[in-house]
Amino acid sequence: MRLPEDFLNKMSALMEKDEYESLIQSYEKPRYYGLRINTLKISVEEFLKISPFELEPIPWVRDGFYYREGESPGKHPYYNAGLYYIQEPSAMLPGEVVDSQPGERILDLCAAPGGKTVQIAAGMKGRGILVANDISSDRVKALIKNIELCGVRNAIVTNETPQKLAGAFPEFFDKILVDAPCSGEGMFRKDQDAVKSWEKFKSEKCSAMQWDILEQVDKMLRPGGYIIYSTCTFSPEENEKMISAFLSLNNGYEVVEISTVGGMERGRPGWAEGNQAVAGTVRLWPHRVKGEGHFAALLRKKAGESRAAAYIPSDSDSRNDVRLNFFRSFAEENLSEDLNIGGGGYFDIKGSNLYAFPERVPELKGIRVAKFGWYLGEFGKNRFEPSHSMVVSLNKQDLKNTIDFACDSKELSSYLKGETLMLEGEKGMKAVCVNGYTLGWAKQMDYMLKNLYPKGWRRMS
Template identity: 30%
Template sequence: MHSHVYLPDEFLEQMAQILPKHLSMDDFVNACQKPLRKSVRVNTLKISVADFVELAKQKEWELQPVPWCTEGFWISADESNVPLGNTYEHMAGLFYIQEASSMIPPSALFSHEQHSEFESVLDMAAAPGSKTTQIAALMNNQGVLVANEYAASRVKVLHANIERCGVRNAALSNFDARVFGGWLPERFDAILLDAPCSGEGTVRKDADALKNWSISSIHSIAETQKDLIESAFHALKVGGTLVYSTCTLSEEENQQVCQHLKNTFGDSVTFESLDNLFEGASDALTSEGFLHVFPQVFDSEGFFVAKIKKLGKTQPPVVKKRMGKFPFEKLSNKKVQELTNALKSALNIDLPPQSSVWTRDKDVWLFPQELEPMLGELRFSRMGIKIAETHKNGYRWQHQVATALAQPNECRCIHVSLEDAREWFMGRDIRPESESGKGEIIVCYNDTVIGLGKWVGNRVKNGLPRELVRDKNLF
């Protein structure tokens, strides 16, 4: 028990006023003082759920399905020697350590939809990337996923997680998300606004989450949330889907923000009930059809999720744009074919369909085709994946070729030992026994791609980006 969890008296008074009649305050307080169960989400861009379940059996990990996410599991594992985050399965992107409640918003966004219908999706507050990578997997790396993060310091973490999980259809931006309604009006099929909030639902993982809690701060945050949800609604296509979520409990930041949207845009806004999202959803359902998840209901973090459809056009704010010259140039069909042949010859890897190749100086980038109409409308900090650098003798392939394009049983690769895999993730060169070669090579361990190296005689030079290197407590 975490009896030292800070729960201000005024906060408890507020919760007593909004707690549904079938729930008790004693259970609420007890749940807040109870440590969270650890949960993970299988990254289906890298491994199937069935294969992960079999892998977990071999590792003696005990799994319990998360009811609202077919890829989600509560997990019980011996971490006394190696934390889950330092297993090769995690570092290679086979799974994401993600709180179970935070899997609800992407599941709600894609419920009752054909995934192929979402050609353009916006994640307005994306870092550190749990929901972004979940959405990318639900999109199967098709279409375009714009992942925005306001805090510049968190964009690097967002990109590292996207890279680790093999996401190739994302474009990253670094803006106050209030700009999207004016800059990209009615451009997205689906939008997730996991809004910045007071974090009342997070005390089970952060005992001090409510140290600075106050009614006045909640009202201030709610005003920002109202601005953000208006921006999201303007950026959404007519007929599109918006999911609004928070990891907080106050009605001011949840129901009242959604009602503000309805009051502002009237009949253009309709709320879709989440009662059939999963078995047991009715235990957290509000009269509007939202999910208001108190921590004792599903033994999880507190969360709020609303699903909204846009039925009519809106008048977006008028903005003045100063974009400057776009620094990338699209590669000619002839050059694309040359690149395709070179990649196939070097690593036996094909370029994916529905992507386009662009260059900037000597760098070669793969963009999702659906991004192209937005290129002159918004400045992105990073788009697609960098696959190569050009030099006088051809191409120097990059790490994301391995993470986002390589298939372990099809590409040109070398299968390494446990000891070499450990060295690899520590950023060191490896010397596979009795082998040598030349040029770039995909490095695999246990039928899983773990990186891109380059032969230097009988040594494979390590190409792992610094942000993915681990230096202790490895598998």
């Protein structure tokens, strides 16, 4: 691999000779591949019983595993069922450091494509408020798809600048993940494009963006809350020096030490003018761990009196909208009787679209919202059309009418391609499953099963 000359010179000046040579040699070795089991849909124990892949635990994450090069988990039907998310092993660390819990308010500020978002959502177990934001409207599309694929019900997806969000969520969040845009040096082995983009987006430009982001993040975090800051670069300017500078200008914060496992290394005070506080941060190096380069810091905002006014939740609630009767009729015919959608939270109808959310949220007027909570479906003329997002967020036992295919069956292959299946059955909506895990909707006609699998999700072969 050909690495930028400026990068080589920089790392050579920062590191001892032996370590520098080990780092450079690591680029000639094979990369590592990982997946994280989606515990919103299946437990780790249950997935290991049915896994079609040989898996090895990743040391720094509870539900992450290495799989062998040459395996194709993205082509297996269990991927379409959202049982796992494919993710570079080191990139799973920040989501683990978040340690999300049910009922918390969490912001994933630079969220696309969504790997860390769905990891956080798994810990929240459908309770609390998860705001997933990305400033790129194109990247938000992938973020929404991955959130829906993994069955996340309590996420609001926004497409905003940190400044706009800070105005809508003053001291609102318990935890904020900043997986900051960075120079990407840690991804050189994984992605050749990262080498090319490094020439355009070097650490000086990235560190300026990171600083602007952190200034806004402080405004959105409640006293006693946590910032999880991470990058996929080696640059001290974007890592230890960034944390040191933030601490020096924000004395209301302290570093919470992250435990080191599996070859992880502590942050280097010598790269931050000797600031010992950064020793509580961690680094993942490709020559020390089975993964790519990453940095993570956990910062706690010291407890104190909140300066923000108590937030006023939106009064939007569509429980009394007459169109809900169409949804209730659909639910009575198709959903389990003990599945009380909206019962613990509230419904919201935006245009003709129906959403559910576990609790009330702040007024979001002026904020670009790309997805609001659990998208259930759309109202037509005297009817309700359920969404794909609804069915993939449900378990088989939540549904009255299902059809189940084996993962290696021809019928399942045809369904995932969007083809009509010539099958007899009782008329009506059916949830299609693979070995008991939901994939999508179909509609049973007289002698055929009409395919309702979304076009943008279908397989080409």
